[in-house]
Amino acid sequence: MYSFAEDINLAHHKAWISSEDNVRIHYVTAGHGDKTILLIHGAPQTWYAWRRMIRPLIQAGYRLVIPDYRGAGGSSKPAGGYEKWTMAEDLHKLLHEHLHVNGPVAVVGHDIGSMVASAYALRYREDVRTLTTMEAPLPGTSYFDERKNAKSAWHFDFHAATDIAVHLTHGREKWYINRFFQDLCYDPDAISPEDLEHYARSFEAPGAMRALFEAYGAFERDVEIHRADIAENGKISTPVLATGGAEQSLARNYAPMMEEISHDVRGELVPRAGHWVPEENPEYLARLIVGFDSEHM
Structure with missing residues (x-):
């Protein structure tokens, strides 16, 4: 299945994160460098979204931690906890309580x-x-407020109506998920039928589609939490690389958006890529991330 990395030692693990809501996080590790990078996949995906970036990041001297976040892939799919604040806590516990990572890490999402x-x-x-x-x-x-009302963001509201979304996609998970890949790819060959099958199987698992929709349903709570934190603590000083696929029009908004969160933002887009950047142009994205992170060692 993982022929893209037959000569790379990928290790699969599970870690108990929360006994309170019975959450285990599945994650993959690779590499043994003294720099740790946390790679957080999107939706509807799993850790597998980063498969083509494993080799170049290892070669650059990184230790990779690639989880399935709460609700996705091999991780638990609890009824709640899909505020991004809580999902971030899961991954912080993974790094610091289970993997005993010392010092700051590069975080990529x-x-x-x-x-x-x-x-x-x-x-x-x-x-x-x-x-x-x-x-x-x-x-x-402010860009989130603008974007959520756009016609092309129809799925934000649909997914947030969790019971309706689960009912209408039941038995059609593969078709529904594949539409997002087909619609948002710049290079239609970047994601193979085998890749699509992997994602389809992941979201045909019990509870997976509901968990996917709950992540969208938590958006309004996310807005409240993030705005409250910035109001209390100010913008972060962490250097931010705001990127995206250069072949779609939304990407020009990402750098100005991140300037609402961080004092230190660089915007640079990835050519020959649509929405699925880590799969459409992984080599370029890896070089971009490594170069940016190396400047701040």
């Missing part, structure tokens, strides 16, 4: 993973060396 990554940087300000976000309007910003 894509899509909803960017929302989790930003919550992580807000909540654990001293534990993040650099933050890279891409392909998501972040709750708590």
Whole structure:
């Protein structure tokens, strides 16, 4: 299944994160460098979204921690806890209580993973060396308020109506998920039928679609939490790389958006990529992240 990395030692693990709501996080590790990078996938995806970036990041000397966040892939799918603040807490516990990571790390998020990554940087300000976000309007910003009302963001409201969304997609999970990949790709060959099958199987699992929709249903609470934190503690000083696929028009908004969160923002887009940047142009994205993070060691 993982022929893209047959010569790379990938290790799969599960960690108990919360006994209170019975949450276990599945995660993959690779590499043995003295620099740790946390890669947080988007939706509807799993850790597998980063598969093509594993090799270049290992070669750059990084130790990779690639989780399935709460509700996705091999991780638990509890009824609640989908505020990005809580999802960030899961991953902070994973790094610091289970993996005993010392010192700040590079945090990278894509899509909803960017929302989790930003919550992580807000909540654990001293534990993040650099933050890279891409392909998501972040709750708590003015761009999020603008974007959620756009016609092309129809799925925000649909997913937030959790019971309706679960009922209408039941038995159609594969078709529904594949539409997002087909619609938002710049390079239609970047994600193969085998890749689509992997994602489809993941979201056909019991509770997976409901968990996906709950992550959207928590957006308004995310807005409240993030705005309250910035109002109380101010913007973060963490250097931020705001990126996205250059072949779609939304990406130009990401740097100004992140300036509402951080004092130190660089905007740079990834060519030959639409929404699914880590899969469409992974080599370029890896070089961009490594170069940016290296400047702040």
